[in-house]
Amino acid sequence: MTLAEHATPAPRPGRRADAERNRAAIIEAAGAVFAECGGGVDVREIARRSGVGMGTLYRHFPTKDELLATVLERQFNAWLTDAYQRAVATEDPWQALAGFFEQLLGTQAGNRAVVESYASTGGPSASCIQRCYALIDQLRTRCVDAGVLRPGVTTEDLFLLSGSLSQAVLTTAESHPGQWRRLLRISLDGLSSRNAEPLPVRGMGADTPASTD
Amino acid sequence: MTLAEHATPAPRPGRRADAERNRAAIIEAAGAVFAECGGGVDVREIARRSGVGMGTLYRHFPTKDELLATVLERQFNAWLTDAYQRAVATEDPWQALAGFFEQLLGTQAGNRAVVESYASTGGPSASCIQRCYALIDQLRTRCVDAGVLRPGVTTEDLFLLSGSLSQAVLTTAESHPGQWRRLLRISLDGLSSRNAEPLPVRGMGADTPASTD
DNA sequence: CATCAAGCGGAGCGGCCGCTCCTGTTGTAC
DNA sequence: GTACAACAGGAGCGGCCGCTCCGCTTGATG
Numbered sequence: 001m002t003l004a005e006h007a008t009p010a011p012r013p014g015r016r017a018d019a020e021r022n023r024a025a026i027i028e029a030a031g032a033v034f035a036e037c038g039g040g041v042d043v044r045e046i047a048r049r050s051g052v053g054m055g056t057l058y059r060h061f062p063t064k065d066e067l068l069a070t071v072l073e074r075q076f077n078a079w080l081t082d083a084y085q086r087a088v089a090t091e092d093p094w095q096a097l098a099g100f101f102e103q104l105l106g107t108q109a110g111n112r113a114v115v116e117s118y119a120s121t122g123g124p125s126a127s128c129i130q131r132c133y134a135l136i137d138q139l140r141t142r143c144v145d146a147g148v149l150r151p152g153v154t155t156e157d158l159f160l161l162s163g164s165l166s167q168a169v170l171t172t173a174e175s176h177p178g179q180w181r182r183l184l185r186i187s188l189d190g191l192s193s194r195n196a197e198p199l200p201v202r203g204m205g206a207d208t209p210a211s212t213d
Numbered sequence: 214m215t216l217a218e219h220a221t222p223a224p225r226p227g228r229r230a231d232a233e234r235n236r237a238a239i240i241e242a243a244g245a246v247f248a249e250c251g252g253g254v255d256v257r258e259i260a261r262r263s264g265v266g267m268g269t270l271y272r273h274f275p276t277k278d279e280l281l282a283t284v285l286e287r288q289f290n291a292w293l294t295d296a297y298q299r300a301v302a303t304e305d306p307w308q309a310l311a312g313f314f315e316q317l318l319g320t321q322a323g324n325r326a327v328v329e330s331y332a333s334t335g336g337p338s339a340s341c342i343q344r345c346y347a348l349i350d351q352l353r354t355r356c357v358d359a360g361v362l363r364p365g366v367t368t369e370d371l372f373l374l375s376g377s378l379s380q381a382v383l384t385t386a387e388s389h390p391g392q393w394r395r396l397l398r399i400s401l402d403g404l405s406s407r408n409a410e411p412l413p414v415r416g417m418g419a420d421t422p423a424s425t426d
Numbered sequence: 427c428a429t430c431a432a433g434c435g436g437a438g439c440g441g442c443c444g445c446t447c448c449t450g451t452t453g454t455a456c
Numbered sequence: 457g458t459a460c461a462a463c464a465g466g467a468g469c470g471g472c473c474g475c476t477c478c479g480c481t482t483g484a485t486g
Contacts, residue, residue, distance in 0.1 A: 190403030
């Protein structure tokens, strides 16, 4: 994975050196295996790839789910930090928003576990999602202030859109690499204020189909 | 499911009446169970719900995958037939396209197996996908002729978009019912010719981010 | 009613996978 | 070097699940 693994650098201080090394190896291997195979992989595969026995793995992580959560959270936090820095470094609000999506879809194109987590309840921990929401909301606000984002678009809309597009990236990754950029382009154009009238403010009161006309 | 089950009405003529009844019961139960639980359900659950033993089930369908494929194909074909009729009955090309998406997302919002099939290779049989492509292409052509669809949008774009939005519908079905209409609206607006400039014609030669500006 | 093949049911087999247990090993403190 | 607690490892347990096997039942036929 391109997502760097470095958050909470020294989790437990009073541990033996080899144990610490093994823990790191497990996290790294698990990150790779989960990314390429999804959360359904056999735990033995992770143990094998990290050069560690089952007992060792389960002493460090009491449960497979907990291991997955840990890995996901580390990757996601690292990615979020990176995304945040890019966002503040980009002056043009629209470019910042577009770059966010671009980076999101580009980096997690190969990470099955991350994309799967969008579908399941919870996924990464609530705090991760909260941070992500905060970032998206900041990007959105900048765009709104600049008048480039279509009025009525909510943070939740953008979050859902990112999840939806991530799915598309994953399913088309090997059959049509790069095709997701077209979908992203279409969606972004649908979000632009120069292109469309305001979105209804949350209400799905109107039962009419979502046509533009 | 709202998707009616009626295609290839009498599959095997020389069979005993009870066998025919059981086969129908299995298909119906499997359709419901797959829809609400996804393709990963225990086969025993399907047997239980259809009031049939394991042996019976496996005599009618040599494999779980084959059962799933049969069910998916029936549902999908029935849905496609319906979608086709609606399409030809709608004069306005844009309304026809929008209605297609609306119907697709509305009816399969609760069908896990169908949505999952978008992600896996194959999914429904190739002929189903071909028919679906044909329908989408027809809708697209009508819109292009009427000048309401943004130039450069391919049939594949629309197909991928439908799959992507389907995922979003499923993941937000119970947490935010109806929210998918907002995403659909955004996407449709991104597809409208009055809202955006032509899409690049297939080439992802440009490495630039997909921003509108 | 008799006959019998077609059909039925569900216990059970084999494989997978999450997790544990216990024996052997190794880092660390003195 | 010695002693000990922390750690490593992997065989194995239990549960799940796809699929099969075989004795019993039942609808069709004359």
